[in-house]
Amino acid sequence: MANKAVVLGTNYYIGLSIIRTLGYEGVETIAVDYTDKDLYGSKSKYLGSHIMAPDFKKHRKEYLEKLIEIGMSEKEKPVLFPSADPYAEFVDENLEVLKKYYLIPMEDQGLWTKVMKKETLNQMARENGVLVPETIMPDEENLYERVNAELGYPCIVKPTDSPAFVSVFRRKIFYCQNEEELKTALQKANEEGLEVFVQRIIPGFxxxxxxxxxxxxxxxxxxxxxxxxxxxxxxxxxxxxxxxxxxxxxxxxxxxxxxxxxxxxxxxxxxxxxxxxxxxxxxxxxxxxxxxxxxxxxxxxxxxxxxxxxxxxxxxxxxxxxxxxxxxxxxxxxxxxxxxxxxxxxxxxxxxxxxxxxxxxKKVPAVWSINDPGPGFNYVSTVMGKIMKKVFR
Known part of the structure; x- marks a missing residue:
């Protein structure tokens, strides 16, 4: 097929699965990474080529320029596939520019980011009659009294921007069993300049x-x-x-x-x-x-x-x-x-x-495939290397 697919990120199994599922259908893929080139997702036999780019978190302009360069080098516009939330945010942020060089399904710039951000997603859901967990913003009056009366404990503190929150705290939420833990969670988020809200936990395992x-x-x-x-x-x-x-x-x-x-x-x-x-x-x-x-x-x-x-x-x-x-x-x-x-x-x-x-x-593994064993072997080798470092350091 004339149009190739460009996959942003192969350091996790999502990028690997994009490469494989397109490869099964004969679509040629190009992987773009900014970290060590020895990434297990890039070891797939279905990957056409692997290109290194600047770190898009630190050098956003240079990363965008690299993507434009890759898109311009192809005779037909490639289809762009972000493999993680930060990549999706970057594509959304630069949608109008990138659409000149890539095929991207989204038409409304900013919509992907709006639905990724919990506050705006909750608002859209409520406007369309879709249930979302009861929520209270930290700046509302009588916060702690309202949490106790309307949400109850335990409750959770969630970010409006999940990728930014996870990058700082390495977790998706703060779980709060009482008012003291809630105050601590809100303080931590405030110190990092992250917007959060307090939400009821929907019962169920x-x-x-x-x-x-x-x-x-x-x-x-x-x-x-x-x-x-x-x-x-x-x-x-x-x-x-x-x-x-x-x-x-x-x-x-x-x-x-x-x-x-x-x-x-x-x-x-x-x-x-x-x-x-x-x-x-x-x-x-x-x-x-x-x-x-x-x-x-x-x-x-x-x-x-x-x-x-x-x-x-x-x-x-x-x-x-x-x-x-x-x-x-x-x-x-x-x-x-x-x-x-x-x-x-x-x-x-x-x-x-x-x-x-x-x-x-009958299980579907995240990494291992008998028909494409390279990523699996590389993944095991990487994990074992990390374990050995911890044991002998």
Whole structure:
């Protein structure tokens, strides 16, 4: 195919899954990284070429210039795939410039960032009748009295800008069991200049977390979708998927499709919902605007979302499709799942017997592939190297 795909970031398995799922269909990929070139995602046999660029976090102008240079060097516009939230924010920030050199689904500059930021996402959700957890801003009057009366403890402090928060604190939220912990959390965020809000915790274990994965084509219609349910995440209770099953939940599409079409969304997205264990209602938690960590699972379950996006962008869209059944497939990121299992058992949230029983499922690994073993071997070598350094230092 004439149009190539440019993948931003191969230091994590999301970038690897983009390369693989496009490679399965014969699409040539170019990976762009700013760190050490010895990254496991770049070891895939499906990768066409690997280009190093300036650090986009420190040298944004130079990074943009490098992307323009790469786009200009191609005869046909490449399709651009950010593999992580900071890349998606960068693309959104420079959307009008980058669209001159790349095929990018989003039309409305700033919308990706708006849905990534919790405050603006919650506002859009409420305006469209979608449930979100009750929230109080730190600058509102009688904050602590209201938290105690309206939200209760424990509660959580969440950032409006998740990538910036995670880069500082290496966690997605602050969990507060009382007023003193809430005051400490707000102080920490304030010292770092990060905007946060206080939110009620929707009751329910981690297996009450669901995803609605979808693609909105250039005409603004959802053409492809399926749903999944988290079984374990890391860090536990407020982390990322490490053991997740594909399961059909039609209510998520009934909520998600009209919402994303109404707000003018374009491209791939993933809405995370939590089901209230007491009422059975689904609450919107966040939207991922880049390829999901579950990408390989979605492919195995029946939809190659990266290829759907690619074909839509080059003007040769695939037929619409929804996976309206449960396949029984389970995604597993083994390294972090082991850590999660340890913590769940320590906290008494899961039993060893229950965990062992859950493992007898047909699994989709995050990194390992018998047909593309290079990344897996490189990943194991890197992890073992880090472990040995800790042991002998």
């Amino acid at each position: 981690d297996d009450h977390m669901y995803t609605f994965d979808y693609y909105v084509d250039r005409s603004g219609k959802v053409t492809h979708w399926m749903t999944c349910r988290k079984l374990r995440q890391f860090p536990i209770n407020f982390g990322a998927s490490v053991y997740t099953e594909q399961v059909h939940v039609p209510e998520l599409a009934e909520i998600g499709i009209p919402f994303v079409e109404k707000i003018g969304y374009r491209g791939f997205g993933e809405i995370e919902f939590k089901k209230d264990s007491e009422t059975g209602k689904f609450y919107l938690i966040e939207i991922n605007t880049r390829t999901t960590s579950l990408n390989e699972l979605l492919y195995r379950a029946g939809i190659n979302f990266t290829y759907v996006a690619y074909r839509d962008m080059i003007g040769k869209p695939l037929e619409p499709k929804a996976v309206e059944w449960s396949t029984g497939l389970v995604f597993q990121y083994l390294f972090e799942d082991v850590l999660a299992i340890r913590d769940y058992i320590r906290e008494g949230q899961l039993t060893l017997g229950g965990v062992i029983k859950s493992l007898f499922r």
